[in-house]
Amino acid sequence: MLSRIAESLYWIGRYLERADAKARVVDVHLTRIQDEPGTDQERQLRTLLAAMGVDPGDGAVTPSSVVALLAFDQDSPASITAALTAARENARGAREILSSELWEALNVTWHGLAERRMAAAVLGPQVFCYYVRERTAMTTGLISTTMVRDDGWRFLSLGVALERIDMAARMLSTPALAEGRASVLAGLLRSVGGHDTFVRVYQGAVSPANVAEFLLRDQLSPRSVAFSLAAAEALLRELDPGLDDRLGVADGARRALGRMRLALEFRSSAELLDDLPSLIESLLRLTSRTSDEVTSRYFGKSLHVRWAEEVAP
Amino acid sequence: MTAGAPGAGWLLSVKHHTGYRYAGPVFSSYNEARVTPRSDPRQRVLDATVEVSPAASLYRYVDYFGTVVTAFDVHAAHSELTVTASCVVETAPASAVEAAEDGTGWAALADPDTVDELGEYLAPTQRTTAGDELLAAAAQVRAAATPDDGARLAAGWTHTRLDYVTGSTSVHTNAVEALAEGRGVCQDFAHVTIALLRSAGVPARYVSGYLHPTADAAIGETVTGESHAWVEWWAGGWRAYDPTNDSVPGPGHVMVARGRDYDDVTPLRGIYHGGDSQALGVSVEVTRLR
Amino acid sequence: MLAGYRFGAAWDEVYTADGAPRPTYGGLHEALTAAGPEVLASLAAFLGTVFRDQGITFDHEGVERPFPLDIVPRIITAAEWDVVERGVAQRVRALEAFLDDVYGSGLVFRDGVVPRQVVVSSQHFHRQAFGIRPPNGVRVHVSGIDLVRDEQGEFRVLEDNLRTPSGVSYVVENRRALARVLPELFGGHLVRPVAGYPARLLAALRAAAPPGVDDPTIVVLTPGVHNAAYSEHTLLARQMGVQLVEGRDLSVIGNEVRIRTTRGHQRVDVIYRRVDDDFLDPVQFRADSMVGSPGLLNAARAGNVTLANAVGNGVADDKLVYTYVPDLIRYYLSEEPVLRNVETWRLDTPQNIAQVLSNLGDLVLKPVDGSGGKGIVIGPQASDEDLATLRDAVEANPRGYVAQRPVRLSTVPTLIGDQLVPRHVDLRPFAVNDGREVWVLPGGLTRVALPEGSLIVNSSQGGGSKDTWVLASPARPAEPAPDPAGGESSVLAGADLTEPEADLPAGAGAPGLGDHVDGRRPLAVPPDLGPSEPPREQQQQQQQGRTTC
Structure with a gap:
């Protein structure tokens, strides 16, 4: 498999999962924050942005500015639009490897974004989020039913798994868990699709x-961190x-993932909650480091090289 | 030490060092060297080698103009690239070089078949495009009795018009720029002469090679030579002239490559990525062996 | 629907001057009339969506654009196609010989057939390619020869494209889309399939591998997603089952070409490159190119990799060389040209130049090194200002132009809104040379100029395309399957609704796969239908039994 294509597939996986997760977050959290007058709305919005790693810059943070940053704005790298555009661009560069259906699904999704944004302006961001969740679900289904289980599929799936760990850690970092209110916890569960x-x-x-235990180490839930680590x-x-x-795991990336999985499995649930802040930080570090290691090992540097001419007498 | 027998050719050994030095490490580079002479009626090549540092595998082919090209690529990080070309060549005696048969007249040069056959050496290139001054001079060349007379006039005109000043121009200078400067190196002398000849309708080409600096060189003594350039024109056959020295090339001239202008015969050309590049000073050592 | 159909001086391919359909088009005329304008218009809109969703677009100045497919196909009869096929193949054979000559022995100059000046003064004559002999002698693996039909309906050659001709993916996709959207149009026509193209190309690329390489690694080299024909590059790579690479995926080390994979380096033997000569190898051509890979040309020179098409083919596309092609056919093949050129004048003598300059308003002037319709001035449609600019340009560089008689390209009805109106078309048949045979894809790309009266069919200038049907002659033998990798092609060809009935496997005698496919015999085991009802009944009976205790 070409290194460049492998890298594209890996990122398609990450972007797709990111778009899906963000759509859930915006849908659930924003709705809750908006629906609960009396809470300190701006503080909550700022916390949400912080969890997503977004710097809101100067000026007021309002529900609509958050929706713009996390969902609509092409120029905001943290937005769903940016993620789906990047997924489609990567797919465009790897079209001969993807199944026609998968490419078409990503392409159609991207073409439909503008229309849903317009609809959302009238009907609310839920319309947009619903569209994104539906399309990513369909795309994920096509990945499962049309992609050959070769290295290409593995790189894509690896992207999905790492992104899922990353997004789960970010969700756990919001004060929802600390607040402990049942309605807030339910929202958190809904936003990862694990409530039922x-x-x-x-x-x-x-x-x-x-909730922390369920999200971190349920062995059967495909959205738990331990599941994705495995x-x-x-x-x-x-x-x-x-x-x-035979003599241990030589691959540093795999070793780190395994150690983290064991750390989650062998903690008591009380310890999990107590250690949460440091666990979240370790998880975010872990995904970022794993991504770097996979990149340097498998993707090499497929950079565009600018050559310079030289002449000597 | 004694000079060789009069009338016999010379046996010359040439060592040509060239290359680049880089400001930062270079990771990859691809180069082509045109530094290997070939045998022709005026010279016999007894030995020719090219060495490259850092070590690289060399690939050799003959290009459109009949020049031996040595191509190589380097993929280890390096901060200096050097190419050393060595050859041993037997050159023809001066008298043999000068004894070209009578040239054709102007009418023969205008023959459509000749114009078609030699069109590449009649069309101006970017480096040999004539300006007003050259066009005026070309009219004088054209007025000479024969193309040979005209060509000698052209070379003489260039020799008078330009001062030889090392480092006054760069490898990228063209004929018009050199004339405006009023000075140049052998490359500029050749380009100006060629521009003049082509404007006058005489097919002309660029020759690169090496030069032993002394006319009566001592045998066995290694001296600093030149990486040199001169011209050839066509008047029923190709004949050579060295406008820098205003003389017919003699046994001290070793021909390496011919082309339309410098770009066709550049001794070392390539591409790389990494730190800024600077050409190393070129050095040529010549030894007359016989 | 045809109310506004007006006839001009051009040859209309569907209707005779009195408005009756030509015999070939009888069935299509009926089908179109039966469908009616509203249905056609909505199907046309649906076609547009299908193409957009599949990403079948071309990139123009950074914007992805569709290349609209018109709903009315163009039909070419078996007899007409026979001329095109022989003519195109003949032309390619002659141009192969010509390229071999100009990059080798140069006999064509010695024998006075083409002046050396014509070749050495061409922008696309690449001295760097001199002396490179491709492994099986083929330089023109793929070509697209542009044809037009003149006022009498005769096919004429307009130009040759031997570098990296594009458009063949539209031939394949147009057929697929039209068969999906309007299958009823195909009824009663024996249309020759076009889906076998990628298999043919793959076979030709395999045949071009360096000597001693039995199972070559083949790649398609694209400049990247922003190239106008990127969508075509992906289609060809996918359908040939080979990797689509960019220059940055390649590295040439010691004249061996490799691609960078997740499992280390892999050697490459044949490159179907869709990167122009100028950008292919920064060592030999433009040093600032970021889409090529340094060292490719010397790797080809050393015989370690085959570049398809070969470097330097552009000299044969030069419009001045075009004027010599009939002579080249006679010189190399000792045959008369099957297809004539359009009348063209060289600007090679002062008399010719003067004559052309005094008739600029009646002529088409073409830059000799242009492609894609760039720089062409159609005298009768040009403003005085344009003509004045042209005059200066021609006077400054007569070698840069040729003059042609303006041909009124033939017209075919085209759906604009809900009206069928005549629009001018050309035809680009594609030929594949595997070294043994020049095969011409039965179809080709019909480009149509959508604005009324326009003669410019290029996609970048508002052109669309039509599905091009080449009819099988009833006597024609079945299509020979291309040998290597034939599996994919036969699947694709089989999926084509328009395969002549005669080519389908006959299903007589013992039950074979064909019987099931044809629905003549059901498979022995029926599918599971889901949980059956009886268990519930049984449970009820047992309950009844218990209550009686």
Whole structure:
């Protein structure tokens, strides 16, 4: 597989997952913040932006400015629009590798964004978020049903897994967990699409510790951090051509993922909650470092080189 | 040490060092060197080698103009690239060089078949485009009795018009710019003469090579030579002249490459990426062996 | 629907001057009339959406644009096509010989067929390519020869494209789209399939591999997503099953070309490059190119990689060389040209130049090194100002132009709004040379000038395209399947709705795959239908049984 194409696929995975996660966040959190008058709206919005790693700059932070930053603005690198545009651009550069259906799905999604933004201006951001969630779900389905399970699929899936860890950590960093109110915790669960499952598993016992445990290490929930860590580990193992684990894991990226997974599995749920801030920071560091290691190992530098001419007598 | 027998050619050994030095490390570079002489009626090449540092595998081919090209690429980080070309060449005696048969007249040069055959050496290039001054001079060349007379006039005109000043121009200078400066190096003398000849309808080409600096060189003594350039024109056959020295090339001239102008015969040309490049000073050592 | 159909001096391919459809178009005329204008207009809109969604676009000045497909196909009969096919193949064979000559022995000059000056003064004669002999002798792996039909309906050659001709993906996609949207149009026509093109190209590229390479690694080299034909590059790579690479994916080390993969370097043997000569190798051409890869040309010279098409083919596209092509056909092949050129004048003598300059308003002036319709001035449609500018340009550089008789390109009905109106068309058939045979794709790209009266069909200047149907002659033998990688092609060809009935596998005798496909015999095992009802009944009975205890 061409390094450049592998890198594109990896980023398609990341952008798709990012768009989906952001659409959930905007949908659930913004609605909640808007619906709860009396709470310190601006502070909450600022916390949300901080969790997403967005600097709001100077000036007031309002629900509409947050929607612009996280959803609509092409120029805001943190926006859903930017993520889907980047996904489509990467797909455009890898079209001969993607299935026609997958390419078409990404292309159509991108073409439809402008129209949904206009609709959202009238009907509210939910229209836009709904569209994005529906399209990403469809695209993910096509990945699952049309992509050959080769290294290309593995790089794409790796992108999805790492992004999912990253977004989960960011969601856990919002004060929702600390506040502990049931409605807020439910919103948090909804924003990762895990509310119904949680209710079944914990019989409705919504406590910060339960929520943290569920989001961090439920072995069966595909949206838990531990699940994605295990997935990323397995994918890296399959990607490693000269694999030999007899004397331990040589691949630094895989070792780091495994250590983190064990750290989550063997903590008590109370410890999980207590250590949360440092865990979140470690998780964010971990995804970023893993991404760098995968990049330098598999993607090489496919840079455009600017050559200079030289002449000597 | 004694001079060789009169009338016999010379045996010359030439060592040509060239290359680049870089401000920062260079990771990759691709180059082509045109530094290897070929045998022709005026010279016999007994040995020719090219060495490159850092080491690279060399690929050799003959280009459109019949020049031997040495191509190589370097992919290890380096801050200096050097090319050393060495050759041993037997040159013809001066008398043999000068004894060109009588040239054709102007009418033969205007023959459509000749114009078509030699069109590449009649059309101006970017470096040999004539300005007003050259066009006026070309009219005088054209007025000479024969193309050979005209060509000698052209070379003489250039020799008078330009002062030889090392470093006064760059490898990118063209004929008009050199004339405006009023000075130049052998490359500029050749370009101006060629521009003049072509404007007058005489097919002309650029020759690059090496020059032993002394006419009666001592045998066995290694001296500093030149990486040199001169011209050839066509008047029923090709004949050579060295406008820088206003003389017919002699046994001290070693021909390496011919082309329409300098761009076709550049000794070392390439591309790289990395720090800024600066051409190393070129040095040529020549030894008359016989 | 045809109310506004006006006839001009051009040859109309569908209707005779009295408004009756020509025999070839009878069926199509009926189908179009039956569908009616509203249906056609909405289907045309649907076609547009399909193309947009699939990303079948070209990039023009940084904007992705569709290349609109008109809903009315253009039909070429078997007899007409026979002339085109023979003519195009003949031309390619002669131009192959010419290129081999000018980059080698130069006999064509010695024998006085073409002046040396014509070649050495061409912008696209690349001395860097001199002496490079491709492995199987082929330089023109792919060509697109632009044809027009003149006022009498005769096909004439307008120009040759032997560098990196584009448009073949539209031929394939147009057919697929039209068959999907308007299958009823195809009824009763035996249209020859075009889907086999990628397999043919792949076979030709494999045949061009360096000697000793039995299973070559082939790649398509694209300048990148912003190239006008990027969408075509992806289609060809995907359908050939080869990698689409950019210059930055390649590295040439010691004259060997490699691609950078996630499992290290992989050697490349054949490059179908869609990067222009000038940008292909910064060592030899433009040093500022960022879309090529340094060292490619010497790798080809050393025989380690094959570049398809070869470097330097552009000299044969030069419009001045074009004027010599009939002579080249006679010289190299000892044949008479099957297809005539359009009447063209060289500006090579003072008399010719003067004559052309005094008739500028009646002529078409073309830059000799242009492509894509760039710089062409159509005298009868030009303003006085344009003509004055042109006059200066021609006087300054007569070698840079040729003059042509303005041909009124033939017209075909085209849907504009809900009206069918005549619009001018040309035809670019594509030929693939595998070294044994020059194969001409039965179809080609019909480009149509959409503005009324316009003769400029280029996509960058408001052109659209039409599906081009070449009819099979009833006596024609089945299409020979291209040998290597034939699997994909036969699948594609099989999917083509328009394959002549005669080519389908016959299903007599023992049950074969064809029987099931044809629906003549059901498969022995029916599909599972879901959980069945009876268990519930049984449960009820047991309950009844218990209550009786």
